[in-house]
Amino acid sequence: MVIEAPALALQKVRCQECSKEKCATEVTVMGDCTRCWDCWVVHRKRLTEFLAADYVNCTTCGVKLFEQGNFRGYMSIIDGAYGLLCRSCRDTYAPKRKDLYKGTGYGAHLKL
């Protein structure tokens, strides 16, 4: 997604976690997920806990997400909690969750 700088400053962006409208300068974009700074702080904490728990299989189908040293998981919000999906599960899940993916680069790719 390419946005001209002046447009970026004015654009309202919806945080995908709390669904509040924020200025583009008040959000952080990580991969396909846009979060406000408040949610980012919470996310970092949860993410740390999540990774410490060492979930390395797809939450949905259980396939291993580490392959030859490469991590092939996609962080998603599933039923309000963090889950890791393999690519094919994410591609199935994402169209059902337009609320999460609409307006993201990945959502545009899926034509949500």
Ligand SMILES: [Zn+2]
């Ligand atoms: Zn938020």
Ligand SMILES: [Zn+2]
């Ligand atoms: Zn899967």
